[in-house]
Amino acid sequence: METYLAVDIGGTRLRAASYPADGIQPIEQSRIPTRVVGSSPVQRIIDQVKKVWPKDSSVRAIGVAAPGPIDTDKGIIYSAPNIPGWENLPLRDLLEDVFHVPVRLGNDANMAALGEWKYGAGIGHNDVLYFTISTGIGGGVISAGRLLVGAWGLAAEVGHVTIDPNGPLCGCGIRGHLEAFSSGTAIARYVASELADGVPSILPASPAPTTLEIAAAAHNGDPLAKAAFDRAGYYLGLGVANYLHIFNPSILIFGGGVSRAGGLLFDPMRAALKSQVLSPAYVDRLAVAQAALGDDGGLLGALALARSG
Numbered sequence: 001m002e003t004y005l006a007v008d009i010g011g012t013r014l015r016a017a018s019y020p021a022d023g024i025q026p027i028e029q030s031r032i033p034t035r036v037v038g039s040s041p042v043q044r045i046i047d048q049v050k051k052v053w054p055k056d057s058s059v060r061a062i063g064v065a066a067p068g069p070i071d072t073d074k075g076i077i078y079s080a081p082n083i084p085g086w087e088n089l090p091l092r093d094l095l096e097d098v099f100h101v102p103v104r105l106g107n108d109a110n111m112a113a114l115g116e117w118k119y120g121a122g123i124g125h126n127d128v129l130y131f132t133i134s135t136g137i138g139g140g141v142i143s144a145g146r147l148l149v150g151a152w153g154l155a156a157e158v159g160h161v162t163i164d165p166n167g168p169l170c171g172c173g174i175r176g177h178l179e180a181f182s183s184g185t186a187i188a189r190y191v192a193s194e195l196a197d198g199v200p201s202i203l204p205a206s207p208a209p210t211t212l213e214i215a216a217a218a219h220n221g222d223p224l225a226k227a228a229f230d231r232a233g234y235y236l237g238l239g240v241a242n243y244l245h246i247f248n249p250s251i252l253i254f255g256g257g258v259s260r261a262g263g264l265l266f267d268p269m270r271a272a273l274k275s276q277v278l279s280p281a282y283v284d285r286l287a288v289a290q291a292a293l294g295d296d297g298g299l300l301g302a303l304a305l306a307r308s309g
Contacts, residue, residue: 001057003027005049006302007064008108010034011082014041016048019303021060024119028052034083041083042091046098053099061102062095063306065111065298072153075105104305106149110156111301112255112291113140114147118304120292121253129240129249130291131158133265134256136171137179143247159183161239181235182265184211184258191228199224215261229264236265237272244273244282255291 001020008015017029030051034041049062068080075092095103106114113122113130122128128142137159141148148155159179160172167176171185180186188211195205201224203209203217217225240252258265266288273283293300 001054002060003054003057004060004303004306005052005062006299006306007045007049007062008111008299008302009041009045009064009066009080009083010108010298011067011080014044014048015299016045016052017299017303018052018054018059021307024300024303027054041086042089042094045091046095049095049099059099059101061104061306061309062099063111063302063304064091064095064103064105065108065302065305066091066105067108070105070107070153072104072106072149075103077105102309104309106302106305107140107153108298109138109158110140110147110149111305112138112293112297113142113156113253113301114304115293115297115299115301116253116255116291117142117147119300120297121289122251125249125251125287127247127249128251128253129158129243129247130253130255131240131259132256132291132297133183133236133254133258135183135185137183137256141243141247141249158239158243161242163235163238178235178239182232182239182258184256187211187214187228187232187258190231191224194224194228201225211258215264218261218264226264229261230268232258233265233268234272237269238276240269241273241276241282244277244286248282250285251287251289253289253291255294255297259290 004019006017014034015031017026069078077089080086092103092105116122117128126145131139139158141156160177162176163178164176168180169175170177170180191214192208202222214225218229
């Protein structure tokens with residue numbers, strides 16, 4: 001029996017699984033912390049792959065979803081958030097030298113987009129925009145049935161389109177990116193700033209409320225919390241409108257914890273979309289869906305990548 005292996009490298013959690021030639025039910029899977037004192041993350045990846053390596057079948061390829069900007073042709077991770085020392089890391093070659101099978105490497109947000117397209121909410125669509133909205137905003141683009149990665153694997157940084165060059169500072173260090181307006185971090189930061197300025201709310205100024213607490217307050221009718229999501233949804237709509245004009249997808253897929261706020265975020269997003277698109281044709285037939293694969297999106301995207309050769 002032929003099998004494929006998939007690895008999903010997170011800043012805090014490392015997952016590996018083996019799969020049959022068809023289907024998405026793992027034969028075996030394992031999950032451990034990415035970083036442990038005295039153990040290198042690369043060695044932990046190798047150990048995890050060995051742990052799920054099948055004993056009675058051959059492995060065709062290994063797919064890896066990794067954080068940060070990646071040169072997909074050369075298999076190099078330029079840098080990885082939350083994993084110190086991963087600068088220009090030739091992870092593909094390191095793994096191929098150990099396992100002697102093809103290794104295919106992709107950005108984790110792109111892999112989640114690929115997973116949703118192949119096995120989740122994007123099935124049946126050839127043009128897909130995927131957003132994960134959590135601490136930051138990431139995503140991926142499927143256009144005409146192909147995952148867009150760009151000339152050097154750096155495409156589809158959907159959270160880093162500039163909405164307002166004079167806007168708040170993004171985590172990347174540049175002002176006014178979509179992520180600086182509509183991520184969970186941005187929502188919490190906006191509320192904390194308003195509370196510090198004396199804006200009334202049922203939310204306490206200290207400790208600073210979390211995005212989940214802000215969502216609960218908004219559902220309970222708190223004006224500040226509601227305004228925070230109105231603001232985030234409005235700017236999300238502006239950003240999405242740009243992507244609709246460029247890619248004309250048939251479906252938008254949203255994942256990540258903030259997306260679970262539902263109408264709090266997406267009602268103002270839809271209103272902004274309608275006001276910003278060149279023609280109603282961009283949205284009249286546009287499907288909007290919640291990601292179907294949950295935490296398995298990146299792992300199953302890595303599986304799809306492994307099977308793509």
